[in-house]
Amino acid sequence: MKLGVLFTGGKDSCYALYKAREKHDVVCLISIISENKESFMFHTPNIEITDLQAKAIGLPLLKQVTKGEKEKELKDLEIAIENAVKKYKIEGIVTGAVESVYQATRVQKICNKLGLGCFNPLWKRNQEELLKEIVDEKFKVIISGVFAYPLDFQWLGKVIDKDMIERLIDLSHGKYEISPTGEGGEYESTVLDAPFFKKEIEIIDFEIVDMIDSGVYNIKGGLK
Amino acid sequence: MILIVNLNDEEFAYDEFILPIKRIVGKCDVKHYKEVKNVKKYDKIILSGTSLIEKRYLDHDFSWIKEFEGKILGICAGMQVIAMIHDCKLKKCTEIGMYNIKVFTPNKLESEDFEAYCLHNYAVEPNDKFDELFGTKKCTQGIKLKGKEVYGVLFHPEVRNQSIINWFKES
Numbered sequence: 001m002k003l004g005v006l007f008t009g010g011k012d013s014c015y016a017l018y019k020a021r022e023k024h025d026v027v028c029l030i031s032i033i034s035e036n037k038e039s040f041m042f043h044t045p046n047i048e049i050t051d052l053q054a055k056a057i058g059l060p061l062l063k064q065v066t067k068g069e070k071e072k073e074l075k076d077l078e079i080a081i082e083n084a085v086k087k088y089k090i091e092g093i094v095t096g097a098v099e100s101v102y103q104a105t106r107v108q109k110i111c112n113k114l115g116l117g118c119f120n121p122l123w124k125r126n127q128e129e130l131l132k133e134i135v136d137e138k139f140k141v142i143i144s145g146v147f148a149y150p151l152d153f154q155w156l157g158k159v160i161d162k163d164m165i166e167r168l169i170d171l172s173h174g175k176y177e178i179s180p181t182g183e184g185g186e187y188e189s190t191v192l193d194a195p196f197f198k199k200e201i202e203i204i205d206f207e208i209v210d211m212i213d214s215g216v217y218n219i220k221g222g223l224k
Numbered sequence: 225m226i227l228i229v230n231l232n233d234e235e236f237a238y239d240e241f242i243l244p245i246k247r248i249v250g251k252c253d254v255k256h257y258k259e260v261k262n263v264k265k266y267d268k269i270i271l272s273g274t275s276l277i278e279k280r281y282l283d284h285d286f287s288w289i290k291e292f293e294g295k296i297l298g299i300c301a302g303m304q305v306i307a308m309i310h311d312c313k314l315k316k317c318t319e320i321g322m323y324n325i326k327v328f329t330p331n332k333l334e335s336e337d338f339e340a341y342c343l344h345n346y347a348v349e350p351n352d353k354f355d356e357l358f359g360t361k362k363c364t365q366g367i368k369l370k371g372k373e374v375y376g377v378l379f380h381p382e383v384r385n386q387s388i389i390n391w392f393k394e395s
Contacts, residue, residue: 108343117234118275123244
């Protein structure tokens with residue numbers, strides 16, 4: 001079955017791609033570039049870096065810009081998927097959804113309308129186990145956005161390793177109830193390297209945008 | 225011992241529709257529906273749900289289910305299978321997402337109205353062999369075969385109502 005992966009450049013969509021490639025023919029990546037930095041539906045920090053990631057992986061990337069207005073952004077997602085069907089003959093979509101019924105439902109509805117399969121290989125995974133597995137599989141992932149206290153600018157740009165996972169788990173069990181995988185939008189991540197990347201992404205320059213209740217780590221990258 | 229019967233033909237659906245149930249149930253066997261032959265060694269069976277593109281299970285002969293003496297829980301496609309082997313018809317009914325479910329008949333699965341995650345294009349029209357346990361405005365969401373511990377739920381309890389699977393496992 002030819003599949004397209006909804007690709008944000010973050011750890012979950014990258015890991016879903018990794019799982020999909022084990023058994024299926026992934027023929028393209030699809031990224032939604034949201035102009036609304038508050039989008040409920042789409043990942044926004046460093047979404048532009050998906051161009052580099054696609055080159056590093058060796059798959060074509062189909063991009064669709066959306067203003068990110070609620071529900072209208074879903075029409076833009078539908079247009080992007082329709083374009084992938086026309087251009088790459090995909091028969092199904094893969095997402096990195098783990099717990100979010102909100103996101104999964106909306107992609108399921110579009111796929112159902114278009115007669116496509118919708119697959120969520122990480123669905124309902126234990127979040128701590130999933131995060132450890134991603135690190136064990138040698139994914140190099142950095143924190144590229146923080147959106148919930150007590151995560152602050154000091155976390156930005158840091159590589160997710162075993163020590164960081166323990167800190168995230170401690171926070172998830174403490175009074176802050178942070179999801180260790182950032183499933184509730186507490187943080188966003190960017191993948192710099194993975195077992196299926198032909199080249200690693202190196203950070204040439206970066207800018208930290210530190211706001212009162214959130215922070216973003218904007219990367220200018222290149223291929224090593 | 226519990227057997228999970230996988231009703232998906234698409235291999236990739238396993239992670240999404242079988243593993244979440246398996247994680248709740250713990251030690252169990254999983255078999256694809258075309259490979260199920262002898263079920264005597266099991267005391268409970270769960271018939272899985274499927275991705276929306278799956279339809280091939282609808283053409284399969286599941287008559288062995290009628291002979292099974294233990295408890296059965298059919299989830300979504302599994303509920304459709306239970307209903308069809310007892311002569312019920314399917315009707316077109318698409319529900320994708322979270323829905324309010326009303327309790328129609330006192331039962332062991334859920335005692336009060338609740339929310340559940342739905343993912344289906346077809347519902348069942350239960351006949352008088354079944355008690356209708358739950359429903360949304362559009363369709364029946366839960367059935368029990370009269371006189372037997374055979375249940376079907378159209379929603380996916382492995383997503384937001386794991387207590388139902390825990391009850392089934394421990395009861």
